[in-house]
Amino acid sequence: MAYTEDDLKKELETKEYEYGFYTDIESDTFPVGLNEDIVRAISKKKEEPEWMTQWRLEAFREWEKMEEPDWANVNYPKPDFQAISYYSAPNKKPKYDSLDEVDPELLDTFKRLGISLDEQKKLAGVAVDVVMDSVSVTTTFKKTLAEKGIIFCSISEAIKEHPDLVKKYLGTVVPQKDNFYAALNSAVFSDGSFCYIPKGVRCPMELSTYFRINQAGTGQFERTLVVADESSYVSYLEGCTAPSRDENQLHAAVVELIALDDAEIKYSTVQNWFPGNKEGKGGVFNFVTKRGLCEKGAKISWTQVETGSAVTWKYPSCILKGDNSVGEFYSIAVTNNFQQADTGTKMIHLGKNTKSTIISKGISAGKSQNSYRGLVQINGRAQNARNFSQCDSLLMGNECGAHTFPYIEVKNKSAQVEHEATTSKIGEDQIFYCNQRGIDTEKAIALIVNGFSKEVLNKLPMEFAVEAQKLLEISLEGSVG
Amino acid sequence: MELKDKLVSSFLAFEENLDPNENLDTLRNEAIKNFETLGFPGKKDEDWKYTSLNSVLKHDYSVFPKKEDAIEYRDIKKYLIHDIDTYDLVFIDGIYSSHLSQTTHDKIDVCLMSAALNKDKYSAVIENYYNKVAPKTSLNSLNTAFAREGAFIHIHKNTQADKPIQIINFATGNESALMLQPRNLVVVDENSHVQIIERHQSLTDHPVLTNSVTEIFADKRAIIDYYKIQNDKSSASLIDNTFINQKGESNVSVHTFSFGGKLTRNNLHFYQNGERIDSTMKGVTIIEDKQHVDHNTLVHHIEPNCESHQNYKGIFDDKAVGVFNGKVVVEKEAQKTNAYQSNNNILANDKATINSKPQLEIFADDVRCSHGCTIGQLDEEALFYLQSRGIPRKEARGLLMYAFANNVLESVKIPEVKKRINKLIAGKLGVELGFNL
Numbered sequence: 059m060a061y062t063e064d065d066l067k068k069e070l071e072t073k074e075y076e077y078g079f080y081t082d083i084e085s086d087t088f089p090v091g092l093n094e095d096i097v098r099a100i101s102k103k104k105e106e107p108e109w110m111t112q113w114r115l116e117a118f119r120e121w122e123k124m125e126e127p128d129w130a131n132v133n134y135p136k137p138d139f140q141a142i143s144y145y146s147a148p149n150k151k152p153k154y155d156s157l158d159e160v161d162p163e164l165l166d167t168f169k170r171l172g173i174s175l176d177e178q179k180k181l182a183g184v185a186v187d188v189v190m191d192s193v194s195v196t197t198t199f200k201k202t203l204a205e206k207g208i209i210f211c212s213i214s215e216a217i218k219e220h221p222d223l224v225k226k227y228l229g230t231v232v233p234q235k236d237n238f239y240a241a242l243n244s245a246v247f248s249d250g251s252f253c254y255i256p257k258g259v260r261c262p263m264e265l266s267t268y269f270r271i272n273q274a275g276t277g278q279f280e281r282t283l284v285v286a287d288e289s290s291y292v293s294y295l296e297g298c299t300a301p302s303r304d305e306n307q308l309h310a311a312v313v314e315l316i317a318l319d320d321a322e323i324k325y326s327t328v329q330n331w332f333p334g335n336k337e338g339k340g341g342v343f344n345f346v347t348k349r350g351l352c353e354k355g356a357k358i359s360w361t362q363v364e365t366g367s368a369v370t371w372k373y374p375s376c377i378l379k380g381d382n383s384v385g386e387f388y389s390i391a392v393t394n395n396f397q398q399a400d401t402g403t404k405m406i407h408l409g410k411n412t413k414s415t416i417i418s419k420g421i422s423a424g425k426s427q428n429s430y431r432g433l434v435q436i437n438g439r440a441q442n443a444r445n446f447s448q449c450d451s452l453l454m455g456n457e458c459g460a461h462t463f464p465y466i467e468v469k470n471k472s473a474q475v476e477h478e479a480t481t482s483k484i485g486e487d488q489i490f491y492c493n494q495r496g497i498d499t500e501k502a503i504a505l506i507v508n509g510f511s512k513e514v515l516n517k518l519p520m521e522f523a524v525e526a527q528k529l530l531e532i533s534l535e536g537s538v539g
Numbered sequence: 540m541e542l543k544d545k546l547v548s549s550f551l552a553f554e555e556n557l558d559p560n561e562n563l564d565t566l567r568n569e570a571i572k573n574f575e576t577l578g579f580p581g582k583k584d585e586d587w588k589y590t591s592l593n594s595v596l597k598h599d600y601s602v603f604p605k606k607e608d609a610i611e612y613r614d615i616k617k618y619l620i621h622d623i624d625t626y627d628l629v630f631i632d633g634i635y636s637s638h639l640s641q642t643t644h645d646k647i648d649v650c651l652m653s654a655a656l657n658k659d660k661y662s663a664v665i666e667n668y669y670n671k672v673a674p675k676t677s678l679n680s681l682n683t684a685f686a687r688e689g690a691f692i693h694i695h696k697n698t699q700a701d702k703p704i705q706i707i708n709f710a711t712g713n714e715s716a717l718m719l720q721p722r723n724l725v726v727v728d729e730n731s732h733v734q735i736i737e738r739h740q741s742l743t744d745h746p747v748l749t750n751s752v753t754e755i756f757a758d759k760r761a762i763i764d765y766y767k768i769q770n771d772k773s774s775a776s777l778i779d780n781t782f783i784n785q786k787g788e789s790n791v792s793v794h795t796f797s798f799g800g801k802l803t804r805n806n807l808h809f810y811q812n813g814e815r816i817d818s819t820m821k822g823v824t825i826i827e828d829k830q831h832v833d834h835n836t837l838v839h840h841i842e843p844n845c846e847s848h849q850n851y852k853g854i855f856d857d858k859a860v861g862v863f864n865g866k867v868v869v870e871k872e873a874q875k876t877n878a879y880q881s882n883n884n885i886l887a888n889d890k891a892t893i894n895s896k897p898q899l900e901i902f903a904d905d906v907r908c909s910h911g912c913t914i915g916q917l918d919e920e921a922l923f924y925l926q927s928r929g930i931p932r933k934e935a936r937g938l939l940m941y942a943f944a945n946n947v948l949e950s951v952k953i954p955e956v957k958k959r960i961n962k963l964i965a966g967k968l969g970v971e972l973g974f975n976l
Contacts, residue, residue, distance in 0.1 A: 451899075483905055
């Protein structure tokens with residue numbers, strides 16, 4: 059009997075989240091709730107200096123005064139911030155040089171996720187700073203990096219060992235009171251990564267972290283700070299998967315990038331957190347603040363593939379402060395079932411001859427809602443600023459929605475700004491063409507979606523591109539248009 | 540006293556002077572209550588993010604204009620499209636001027652809103668259509684509460700209006716500051732056709748604020764061409780609220796030409812209640828000084844196989860501010876929708892600003908929706924080309940800008956209107972354009 063669309067649909071509906079499992083590692087978890095004592099306790103637990111404790115408290119006080127934003131085009135039950143435990147760390151704090159010494163249970167987890175450290179070490183030359191529930195477990199290739207003067211460590215380590223750098227840059231791009239979730243993150247961030255590339259150094263490998271949300275009921279609040287000194291270059295990868303969980307998990311990360319004169323930062327993300335099951339139950343709430351600052355001639359490039367999370371609220375932005383700086387944003391956002399995504403970017407042109415490019419591809423299927431929300435702002439002094447934006451949406455099925463909310467504000471006559479957006483579905487003739495050549499419908503869709511997303515996929519580093527392509531296929535199976 | 544409080548408190552006095560035959564008591568009361576709750580829109584209102592009414596609301600407007608002021612035809616002739624025969628509805632300070640107007644009841648009704656509201660003959664139409672499509676926003680409610688005059692146009696089934704209709708609102712200098720609330724209703728029955736030209740004109744240097752509401756109903760296969768000419772004095776501000784309800788296979792186009800006024804806000808909403816509907820909205824905006832023009836459009840695609848076309852062009856000089864907020868909503872049932880939206884702008888000065896927000900909200904999958912937005916300058920090479928052929932730079936700029944705005948003019952169906960707009964554009968750009976159209 060032939061394999062019909064209905065069969066496919068059934069198969070996919072019953073398909074569970076592949077990465078849904080739970081690692082039983084004893085965790086050292088704080089009681090639920092948030093107050094000044096908890097903030098102090100987090101700081102103390104991490105053996106932070108007094109200035110850091112104060113910094114967190116400042117953020118906490120600001121946060122208390124703020125209200126949760128509700129302007130985004132998403133609906134979700136508001137998280138109860140007093141019902142979350144703000145700290146959870148794997149109990150056994152391993153500090154190993156080789157993988158053999160790591161808790162085998164943890165290694166197994168990573169293996170099932172497809173993150174084979176050994177393999178990556180060998181094949182890709184990636185230094186992986188693995189974050190498992192907030193605490194950095196193992197750092198590889200540290201020595202190679204140290205030779206070049208590159209600092210790549212967990213942020214808590216950086217606070218202790220490189221306080222000058224952290225003090226100088228932390229919160230300069232995303233201030234404590236920037237927004238509700240950034241303030242929350244500033245107060246309670248548990249860990250994250252810190253990276254510093256010295257003057258004129260080209261980082262020889264792709265730096266990468268993997269995040270996982272593991273402990274039930276713990277919110278994860280990462281803080282990432284990347285500083286590229288003059289004329290340096292770094293490519294940073296961030297990838298995530300999270301185990302299947304019924305109650306909603308909150309994730310509010312902050313990423314700050316600082317590209318000094320003529321430096322270049324490439325920041326790539328593949329996000330595949332648990333999107334909730336097909337009834338829309340569970341899933342991760344992803345409220346992220348990502349922003350980069352470009353000094354003279356600097357370049358920041360954000361690339362993201364967003365396939366997971368029940369609710370995504372994320373706008374990686376570039377502040378093009380220096381003359382001749384460049385900002386780029388390449389994004390694929392895929393939503394299926396009951397997922398909701400409100401994502402996009404902000405390009406703030408302040409310097410002369412600044413350029414920005416925005417390519418955003420939204421794919422919605424099932425009953426999901428996918429929104430692009432972006433801002434292009436050309437200030438009065440930004441002579442000869444140039445922006446090109448393209449937002450394409452692909453709809454699969456008639457129960458999903460695709461929305462575009464571009465904001466364009468121009469105050470300079472020499473600016474050249476272009477924005478275009480299209481929305482359409484996969485043509486039946488395209489699918490027919492593939493069918494005719496012996497490609498089944500599911501494959502045909504994967505093929506077409508891949509073509510649709512090619513512009514963005516091409517921007518990803520090699521290892522990620524493969525993973526991202528796989529993710530796209532998994533996320534979209536069963537959404538035959 | 541704040542304008543809002545003044546308006547609310549003067550409602551009682553206003554109510555007492557109304558014609559007892561009128562049946563809008565409940566409507567007016569509800570509306571004023573709604574306005575009292577909502578107040579004037581502020582910056583926190585997403586739809587008003589880029590347009591602040593503060594500078595307009597600070598004046599002490601007189602809400603009830605005094606008696607009709609005598610204006611001679613020769614004083615206002617230049618504001619009319621006078622080289623063709625038209626039906627005219629002329630209002631001076633919100634009051635109908637019979638000697639300047641030309642109405643009809645022959646096959647089509649072109650008359651006054653006050654007459655329509657008070658006569659039994661029209662009660663069915665009023666009941667079916669009055670205040671039925673305008674959403675209950677604060678400004679619409681304010682108009683509903685106070686409106687008593689405007690144009691009433693009813694084109695009966697299978698009729699083609701024999702000549703275009705002009706609706707002109709004049710404001711004179713009798714009051715120190717004047718607020719007008721005209722209310723128009725256009726009902727076009729099946730297989731009928733009408734062309735309408737609307738204009739608001741101030742004859743005084745005193746501040747004038749017009750909060751106009753126009754409701755348009757296009758029945759099956761009706762065709763409506765609507766032209767709005769906005770070239771007012773810099774003391775006058777206009778909030779134009781136009782709402783259009785279309786039925787199957789109807790075709791409605793609205794052209795908005797904004798060349799003047801202190802602050803102009805156009806709320807233009809189309810609701811498509813039927814299949815195979817065509818909606819067109821086009822606009823040219825050329826402003827300078829501290830002028831502010833805001834186009835807020837909405838096309839709501841509710842049923843399948845419909846089309847919408849939007850094309851707005853703007854040229855902004857000096858400290859002018861242009862805002863475009865275009866929204867296209869495609870409902871789940873509205874498959875095979877074809878929606879197109881484009882917004883092109885030229886900034887001619889570093890102090891000028893353009894804020895553009897073309898929005899798409901799409902819930903159906905088998906659709907073709909696209910929008911484009913550009914902001915740029917005139918092509919230096921094209922300028923050079925023209926200069927090398929002996930055309931002075933200023934004229935060359937004028938020519939190029941004219942060309943930029945021209946494709947909006949192409950769809951203007953009344954040649955005299957096209958000619959007038961052409962002249963206005965040439966005047967605005969400071970060039971002589973010897974085009975024959």
